[in-house]
Amino acid sequence: MSSGTPVIQAEGLRKVYSEGTPAEVVALRGVSFDIRHGEFVAIIGPSGSGKSTLMNLIGCLDTPSAGRYLCDGVDVASLDAAGLARLRLEKIGFVFQGFHLLSRMSALDNVMLPLTYAGVPPSERRERGLRALHEVGLDDRASHRPTELSGGQQQRVAIARALINHPPILLADEPTGALDSRTGEEILKLFKRLQSGGHTIVLITHDPEVAARADRVLAMHDGELKEAA
DSSP states (O other): OOSSSSEEEEEEEEEEEEETTTEEEEEEEEEEEETTTTOOOEEEEOTTTSSHHHHHHTTHHHHOOOOEEEEEEEGGOOOOOOHHHHHHHHEEEEEEEEEOOOOTTTTHHHHHHHHHTTTTTTTHHHHHHHHHHTTTTTGGGGOOOOOGHHHHHHHHHHHHHHHOOOSSSEESTTTTTSHHHHHHHHHHHHHHHHHHOOOEEEEEEHHHHHHTTSEEEEETTOOOOOOOO
């Protein structure tokens, strides 16, 4: 399933907030791991374990206090703010618990939004948007607004939006957290299908049953990351 090339390489990542002050908090303590192309990896941990901090570093939404992070071969420390924004746009597809869809826009328009930022011509945006909706099984909902869709359908639209730029990494933060168990199961099956199509899935969760659906589980505890048994 996975190739030998890491798409994520983390070496000794530390994250310290309010460093050198009485309020100092060490969120990550020298975290190192690799995730290879085509893997489905879950990162599990309770609230306060450091998994959200790690997710922000993987997603290039924050920078480490120390250590090295390569995202699809790019050392993020070498990038300025514009470079990081471009990296996020091209390399990472984000899926959140809360969907983050724009209510005034159709499913198709929501999916096409990243292509607008990337300067893709309108005709190509539409073609790629429809293809992404087909990939998540929502061909017949392209013109519907989020309020006309179920929670599971909204999450599928969010996944289609995350896939639209063909990023090597799909980063999902508690993607089933706002869904009932049956709908959550459908979303997890969709992730497995996307993995079969060559996508790399990194899923952040606090739920052991959700994490168990991944091929590999990494457990966060008190800022440290270990391979789960």
